[in-house]
Amino acid sequence: MNLLKAQEGREYIIQNIVTDDEELDAFLFSLGCYSGEPITVVARRKGGCTVSIKDGRYSIDNQLAAAIEI
Numbered sequence: 001m002n003l004l005k006a007q008e009g010r011e012y013i014i015q016n017i018v019t020d021d022e023e024l025d026a027f028l029f030s031l032g033c034y035s036g037e038p039i040t041v042v043a044r045r046k047g048g049c050t051v052s053i054k055d056g057r058y059s060i061d062n063q064l065a066a067a068i069e070i
Contacts (some may be wrong), residue, residue, distance in 0.1 A: 012070035
């Protein structure tokens, strides 16, 4: 299941990042978004969602959310 289907407020563990774009993969890694890390969907918006990773909160679009498997 990917992050688009996650419930708000529930913590999940990232299983995999599914992308062929190395730049996108490197960007997510720089945010601390990689396999084994906990992630929480804080809020949903029409074009994406706000997630909590480590000590930060980030707004990501639906394309990024779809690439994150939990």
